[in-house]
Amino acid sequence: MPSPISRTVAVIGAGAAGVSAAVELRREGHRVVVYEREEKLGGTWVYTPQTETDPLGLDPTRDVVHSSVYASLRTNLPREVMGFRAYPFVATGKPGRDPRRFPGHGEVLEYLRDFLAELGVEEMVRYGREVWHVGMAADDRRWVVKSRRSGGGGDDDDEVYDAVVICNGHYSEPRIADLPGIDEWPGKQIHSHNYRIPDPFRDQWRTGDVHLNLLALLEAYPLVVVLIGSAASADDISRDIARFAKEVHVASRSAEVDKIGKFPGHDNIWLHSMIKSVHRDGTVAFHDGYKTIADVILHCTGYKFYFPFLETNKAVTVEDNRVGPLYQHIFPPSLAPWLSFVGLPWKVVPFPQFELQSRWIAGVLSGRLTLESPEEMTADIEAFYSSLEAAGIPKRYTHQMGESQFEYDDWLAAKSGSPPIEEWRKQMYLVTGRRKRSVPETYRDQWEDEDLMASAYQEFKLLKL
Ligand code: FAD
Numbered sequence: 001m002p003s004p005i006s007r008t009v010a011v012i013g014a015g016a017a018g019v020s021a022a023v024e025l026r027r028e029g030h031r032v033v034v035y036e037r038e039e040k041l042g043g044t045w046v047y048t049p050q051t052e053t054d055p056l057g058l059d060p061t062r063d064v065v066h067s068s069v070y071a072s073l074r075t076n077l078p079r080e081v082m083g084f085r086a087y088p089f090v091a092t093g094k095p096g097r098d099p100r101r102f103p104g105h106g107e108v109l110e111y112l113r114d115f116l117a118e119l120g121v122e123e124m125v126r127y128g129r130e131v132w133h134v135g136m137a138a139d140d141r142r143w144v145v146k147s148r149r150s151g152g153g154g155d156d157d158d159e160v161y162d163a164v165v166i167c168n169g170h171y172s173e174p175r176i177a178d179l180p181g182i183d184e185w186p187g188k189q190i191h192s193h194n195y196r197i198p199d200p201f202r203d204q205w206r207t208g209d210v211h212l213n214l215l216a217l218l219e220a221y222p223l224v225v226v227l228i229g230s231a232a233s234a235d236d237i238s239r240d241i242a243r244f245a246k247e248v249h250v251a252s253r254s255a256e257v258d259k260i261g262k263f264p265g266h267d268n269i270w271l272h273s274m275i276k277s278v279h280r281d282g283t284v285a286f287h288d289g290y291k292t293i294a295d296v297i298l299h300c301t302g303y304k305f306y307f308p309f310l311e312t313n314k315a316v317t318v319e320d321n322r323v324g325p326l327y328q329h330i331f332p333p334s335l336a337p338w339l340s341f342v343g344l345p346w347k348v349v350p351f352p353q354f355e356l357q358s359r360w361i362a363g364v365l366s367g368r369l370t371l372e373s374p375e376e377m378t379a380d381i382e383a384f385y386s387s388l389e390a391a392g393i394p395k396r397y398t399h400q401m402g403e404s405q406f407e408y409d410d411w412l413a414a415k416s417g418s419p420p421i422e423e424w425r426k427q428m429y430l431v432t433g434r435r436k437r438s439v440p441e442t443y444r445d446q447w448e449d450e451d452l453m454a455s456a457y458q459e460f461k462l463l464k465l
Pocket residue numbers: 012013014015016017018035036037038041042043044045066068069070073074075076077082129130131132167168169170171233309342343349350351
């Protein structure tokens with residue numbers, strides 16, 4: 001086999017995906033530059049009380065805030081499952097750290113900082129540099145990456161790379177529900193991207209200030225809130241808000257008929273089917289027949305994939321939230337392996353998957369691993385899209401994985417010569433999911449998987465040897 005080739009690679013974003021990509025690319029011998037718009041690493045995990053100037057996050061001219069993390073957020077996965085395989089997420093025992101098994105967001109950020117420091121990635125990251133254009137160089141082979149100082153400070157820079165790995169995250173560009181009658185509905189709307197914590201001194205909701213602090217508002221004026229969504233943040237936020245709101249009505253497309261009605265253990269939260277229509281007098285009508293006059297609609301309705309800087313001459317497009325065509329959610333056949341994406345799948349355990357995706361990309365770029373031909377990749381993508389269509393799965397769920405994630409991870413592991421995902425990790429993920437559904441209030445603080453924890457810590461100990 002020819003010796004591996006060292007490439008110049010630009011990584012866009014220093015969240016968990018970008019940092020993982022940088023580590024794997026460097027391990028393979030590539031020369032890596034990571035561009036990060038913010039002044040620090042961590043992406044999603046960099047909590048800020050700041051919210052955007054458009055609470056729905058739709059105005060393209062709004063001041064963009066990257067993170068969607070709210071103050072009360074604790075992880076929805078146990079730390080053993082969540083961490084990178086090469087760098088377990090264990091409690092450090094250091095002062096000021098959060099030792100809980102499902103820690104707060106600050107602990108995840110600290111963990112990512114430790115990872116960066118330990119693996120020496122820091123010198124590869126250019127902080128405060130926003131990439132505003134990625135496109136083909138004149139030689140039609142390499143990539144030009146154009147960046148500038150974040151916040152419009154100029155200092156434009158163009159650099160040419162053999163390959164680009166896109167790791168810009170996908171929890172910053174809100175999707176909102178399409179509600180019949182919304183143009184006439186008089187209440188306030190907000191997307192969960194802009195949900196944080198009270199700041200009583202800045203809240204001016206009723207007088208029109210755009211800085212939203214919903215909890216402070218709810219304390220002052222007990223409101224009726226309709227929250228749309230059923231994913232993890234909808235679960236958390238509905239309970240957070242219910243401490244202050246008069247009523248919280250959760251509208252969910254997937255509400256099971258026998259669960260419609262009051263949330264167990266709560267006096268002021270109700271589950272409904274989806275919203276049917278909203279009206280000029282403030283009424284919100286649900287498909288289950290219930291109607292209420294509401295003050296606020298809170299959209300916990302997810303996000304759009306968004307790559308405003310990427311110019312591929314239509315080789316990669318985003319259509320109804322499908323980024324494609326991509327082979328195994330990573331490589332566009334016509335540009336592979338020189339353009340790749342890390343971190344597109346959702347409803348997954350992200351960090352270990354980032355490692356596996358990155359390792360494969362790194363190995364293919366160096367020539368150590370062989371990639372299928374463009375024709376083979378295209379045939380595989382077409383078969384995948386057809387299978388989604390045959391199962392009646394809309395395009396927007398192309399990158400949703402859930403339980404199929406481990407099959408995908410193991411496929412990637414086999415491709416890149418890594419061991420498959422650990423059995424304890426798979427089981428722990430499934431057990432956590434079940435407990436989250438059956439005991440949503442307590443699953444983060446009480447558990448029954450000590451045997452799986454023992455296997456995990458046994459393995460972590462071996463890693464340290
Ligand atoms: P991000 O963390 O979003 O990082 C992307 C980076 O790219 C950012 O730093 C951004 O500034 C940078 N960037 C973007 N555009 C540019 C540009 N043009 N130029 C330069 N830099 C750019 N996962 C879990 O494992 N457990 C959890 O409990 C969990 N809870 C979550 C809760 C919420 C509310 C959300 C939104 C997500 C949660 N996740 C959770 C998923 C989480 O997003 C992933 O864990 C992971 O952090 C995503 O990493 P990423 O690197 O793909 O994206």
